[in-house]
Structure formats: C-alpha cells, structure tokens
Amino acid sequence: MLGTILAATTGDVTKAGKAIGLALGVGLGALGAGVGIGNIFGSMIQSVARQPELRGELQGIQWLGFALTEAVVFYGLLGSILAYVLV
C-alpha cells in the first residue's frame, strides 16, 4: 500500500487515485466513528457521575456500543481495500 503512494510520485496516476480513494474511505469512516465513540464515552461519564452505583451494569452496554460503533471504521476500511484491490 505504502509502496504505491511512493509510486504515485513517479507519475502512476491510477495507483495514486486508488491510494487517495483508500485513504478517503478509511478517513471518512474514522471521522464518523470518532464522533460516535466520543458520544458513547461522554454519555458513560455523565451517567456514572449521576448514578455511580450503576457503573457495573452500564459497563457492559458501554463496551457493546463501543465495539458496534468502532466496527464502522472497519467496514470503511474493508470497502476501501476491496475497491483498491479489485478496481
């Protein structure tokens, strides 16, 4: 992958376009997931600050939400890699 970014500097435009597409896909995916994960942990902090005794119960839900949100990046990554390899 990185080798092709270097190859792009030598004038291989197709590869450069692919590399840009890959980076854009992953980057935009990470943007959305970043907002989502921040939201989850922010809400968790607020909930625990209000009702500390619920911490144990909330933690399971928190990690579940974290993993579900985080997976969005990887869908982006996978789609980008597929586009990179197949196109």
Place this chain on the structure above:
Amino acid sequence: MKRLVLTLSTVALILPADAFARGVFDPTKEFEQSEWIPIHLGPLNLSVTEAVAYLMLGSVMTILFGLYFMRGRIGKQAGRRETLGEMVYEIAQTQVAEQGLPTKAIGRWFPYVATLMLFIFVVNLIGFIPLPLTGKTYHGVPTWGIYAATSSLSVTLALALLTFVFTHYEGIKWNGPVRYFKSWIPEAPKPLLGLIVPLEILGQFMRLISLSVRLFANMLAGHILILTFIGLIFILQNVFLALVVVPVGILFYLFEVLIVIGIQAFIFAALSAIYIGSAIEPEH
C-alpha cells in the same frame, strides 16, 4: 519474568527477519496462506495452512486454559489462579449470557457463548505472540512472525455461521416455524410492509456479515498497522526511522493486546447471546 517476556517480544518485533531475508517488504503479503500439508478432496481444499495451524494451537490452548484456571482443585484459600478463573467465568455469566439469553435458555446456551468468548480471546492472543509458524525459512532457520487465525475471513465467517444456524434453529424450536418467521415482520401499516419485510430479511443476513467482518477487520487492521509501521524502515530504507517507528509500533501492539482482543472476544460472544436470545423470545 514479565519484563523479560515483554523485552523478548519487543526484540522479536523489532527484527522482522522476513523483511531482512526478502529485501522488498510489503505488509499485505504477510497475510497470504501457504499450504503446508496439501489435502485436496475433489473441489474441496482442506489443506493445513497457517490459519489451520493457529486454530489447532488455539483449540489446544483454550482447553488447557479452561482446565488450568477452572478445573483445578480449589484449596482452602482461593489463590490467584482461582480468582482469575472465577473472574473470567463471572464475565461470561453476568456480562455475556445473562445480558442476552432468557433465563430458560441459559443452561443450554451458556456453554456455547462462554466457549466462544474464551476461544476467540485465546486465538486473538496467540496472534500477537511471535511464533516460528510463518512457513518461511531464513538459511534453514524458521522465521518468527505474528499472525492471527481470526485475521482470515474464513475463520470468522465459520464462527458467525455457527451462531447464525443456532439462532434460527432455536427460534424455530421454541416458537414453531410459523410464529418465528412471523416475528420477523414488525408492526407497520400495510403499504409499508412491502418495503420493510425485505429489509428485515436482509437484516438477518447482514448480522452474519457484520459479526464476521467486525472480528476479521479488527484483527487484520491491528496486524497491518503494526507491520506497516515496522515495515516503514524497510520501505523507505532508513534505519534511523526506527527511533520513531518502533515506539509507535509498540504502542499499537499494547493497545491491541490490552484492549482490542478482549473487547472483540466479549463482543462476539455477547452478540451471539443476544441474537440467540432474541430468536428464542422474539417479542423482546
């Protein structure tokens, strides 16, 4: 002891012998499968590859883990071993099984979800320990490398298929086929049903994809990240990059080992429990 292991694994990571041996280093090439023991049955390819070897190792280690931590004799005072075993068991029971499964099905499906959690955790963990199982040799000596069986889509898809099959089997068994498939159709005005029902059916199959791709992509991305950062030294052919690149690689390695692998194992088991539970009691 802990420090020794950490240092050794760090050194093993700093020196990817593969890269020295080949000259040209491409991190994506690290995930290719090589057939060690070819077994071809007609169109079926059942060869023993890297992933199969890691899965076998993972199974053995999971059984040993369970035997050592949970089947050991409990003395008068619970030692560290018992405490750890109980902690894992408690997470599997309260956080995974009781969250998703209805009470009447816990006895039947707790072993499955707990095994899933332990197995995925152990396989993920083995994936981050450098082992001489890369299938390549450098002057006759097998080279060491990190590879996780769960970073192969076939493995995670097989695990997700298990959950998928069990979900519908249990749903039909507890509710009967008519009531179960009716429960897929949500309450909605008649004209919208033509739009919603295909989406619901698609959603059932999307579960299969999301469950398998989540684990697969997490592990693959983790390995690619570490390998790419270390590989920068060989791609740009500059030794001094190691000063920056190796600490970053170690950081990602620790992040993966301490946080990601545990969460992924937990999530896979918890979602399996939730899916099976929601099929047994579709009203909820």
